Amino acid sequence: MSKKKIQATLYMESKLLLKEWRVEHDPGGYLFAGGRYRTKILPADLPEWYVYGYLYKRHGYISAKDVKHLLYVPDYAFNNHLHKYDTLLISYDEDIEPFKSEDGFSWYKGYKHAIGGPLIVNFVEAVGKHSNYDVAEIRKELKRKREWYDERNSS
Numbered sequence: 001m002s003k004k005k006i007q008a009t010l011y012m013e014s015k016l017l018l019k020e021w022r023v024e025h026d027p028g029g030y031l032f033a034g035g036r037y038r039t040k041i042l043p044a045d046l047p048e049w050y051v052y053g054y055l056y057k058r059h060g061y062i063s064a065k066d067v068k069h070l071l072y073v074p075d076y077a078f079n080n081h082l083h084k085y086d087t088l089l090i091s092y093d094e095d096i097e098p099f100k101s102e103d104g105f106s107w108y109k110g111y112k113h114a115i116g117g118p119l120i121v122n123f124v125e126a127v128g129k130h131s132n133y134d135v136a137e138i139r140k141e142l143k144r145k146r147e148w149y150d151e152r153n154s155s
Helices: 120-128 134-155
Strands: 011-012 015-016 023-027 050-055 059-062 070-075 087-092 097-100 105-109 114-116
Touching: 015 059, 050 105, 050 120, 070 105, 070 120, 070 134, 114 120, 120 134
Parallel strands: none
Antiparallel strands: 011 059, 015 023, 050 059, 070 087, 087 114, 097 105
């Protein structure tokens, strides 16, 4: 059997068909590269640096290898969920930088993926293990967010 060509940073279990407002699963269990392109890759074929989780409103796998830059954007407005409204921006090839659009909206450019929820913690740990990227500052901010959350939700 030949070795599978695994190049995408994102593999999803289903494909989102926007025009039909439904998702399509491959009957053989094969993954969709980038969430769009059918592959002959099964979840078992992915290397250990792919982290499984809920992202882009579906379940899939995201690569924690060769990450160049991460930016954690915590949300301190809602204290009913720990990371539900937080965002982790991920770049594999350039720095993530702030920008302001013509209408005055501030956000960031240079990222390839944005994840949220509990996947953030698992992904940061995987990046620390599989990429040459220092996640110490993000770990500190995640700890700070945990302390903030616990303080507001302890009985």
